Amino acid sequence: MKAHLDCIPCFQRQALQASRFVTNDEVIHEKILRKVIAELAKLDWQKSPPELARVVHAIVKKETKEKDPYKKVKKKYNDIALNLYSSLQDMVENSDKPLLTAVKLAIAGNVIDFGVKSNFDLNSTITEVLEKTLKINNYNELVQALKQAKSISYILDNTGEIVFDKLLLETISDKYKIDKIQFAVKGAPILNDATQDDAKYVGLDKFPNVEFIKVNVGIEGSGLERWGEEFLEIVRKSDIIISKGQGNYEALSNQKNIFFLLMAKCPVIATDLGVEIGDIILKKT
């Protein structure tokens, strides 16, 4: 998916927010915003949003001298979600359709995204999402695929959200014979996206036969490009591929046979999917 013109001011908002997570110095904020604008002005806007985001966030990291500007907010939302965990488990256990509830909760967790908005309300999102129906609904296809699957590649998105993913995978593991999970994580910090450390912090490494695949974030050696053959070959070794969130959708929407779980949070994604902002999606390509 190529970037939309609306992404250009949105990246600048992201850069300001990330800068403010690190420092209160407005001189540095302005310097970063001016550098971001100068770089964006040079770039080809036909690239995908994640490619452009790399350039933007590399400037923030360089100018703030902080390789993980979202560090505190990432830990905060992992902890918030971990504290919610037992009540989320209750929601699944007390549900008539535990798997569907776990799927919806995993999509609700996708609201924890500092790439899209500057603020969100996690608790009210959980309540709202449970009442919503999937706007694009390939749930039955997912259930059919799970019946025959032994392995899953699960492409993670944000910290905090990954706690909801853990619950979904536990719910799946209770019912189906999954004996291997490959988690795709970011190979270095970018935005509030989950790295291997974040995944381990919330206990995703406790599933049997877990492997981590590192995804490139524009930093040399950080990992494999999501849209590259090598990455796709590895994830395709699993029987099912589940991809979370907008960024992974932007990178992988042209690939066949992936289950995309996300909330449409910006007009660009909503338009691409033909849905409204706030709609919840389980789309199989």
Next chain:
Amino acid sequence: MKAHLDCIPCFQRQALQASRFVTNDEVIHEKILRKVIAELAKLDWQKSPPELARVVHAIVKKETKEKDPYKKVKKKYNDIALNLYSSLQDMVENSDKPLLTAVKLAIAGNVIDFGVKSNFDLNSTITEVLEKTLKINNYNELVQALKQAKSISYILDNTGEIVFDKLLLETISDKYKIDKIQFAVKGAPILNDATQDDAKYVGLDKFPNVEFIKVNVGIEGSGLERWGEEFLEIVRKSDIIISKGQGNYEALSNQKNIFFLLMAKCPVIATDLGVEIGDIILKKT
């Protein structure tokens, strides 16, 4: 008030929206956004938001070859508000405090602002605002001033909103002896701000002894600078000055003895006023 860093991406969003009001051609949209970015990169961001907005909207006008990109949407919201007029009158007449209700409605009308957001819900805003209390509340000072006033300078903001201003001025005129009104209007189209034509379209010229003062929008000969001595001298001839909306607040907040009626709609203004987004304000400086 000087611009905030958050204004910089916001101006780009404005430019995209204005361009899309005129044409669906994405090549032109991108050209405009790139020019806006190039100009913003050159400018001193210590200027006030209205000064920066001029540069941005001049680019939109030049590249779309349309001197009033908001023309259709301005007429649309004037008509929507005119259609609401008799129900708004009923709200005032049936109220225990007709003047306070008219003040609140005039603030509710301030939500019709394409400078701040891309969408808003007028009807639900009216309902919500009537239930709110003024977060900064110099209503009693306004009432005291009206008791002794014979003339008002009323600095208008947006089209559509000016219909709500008309109702406020009618409510004031029913109770107090106002025999002259000076309306400050924009001297040429910018954003969805009201010009003299817009003011006449909704019938603001029907009050006795109306005069129009044209405010400069960065186009030569369009009028007087709101922050200039000449403009201030003219409006200060009236016994009361009422200023509507964020833009006028940004331009005039350092002036004494002005009643500012507005809704805080963006984080920059909300922070300056020490209130939350969505709060309604009647502030006397």
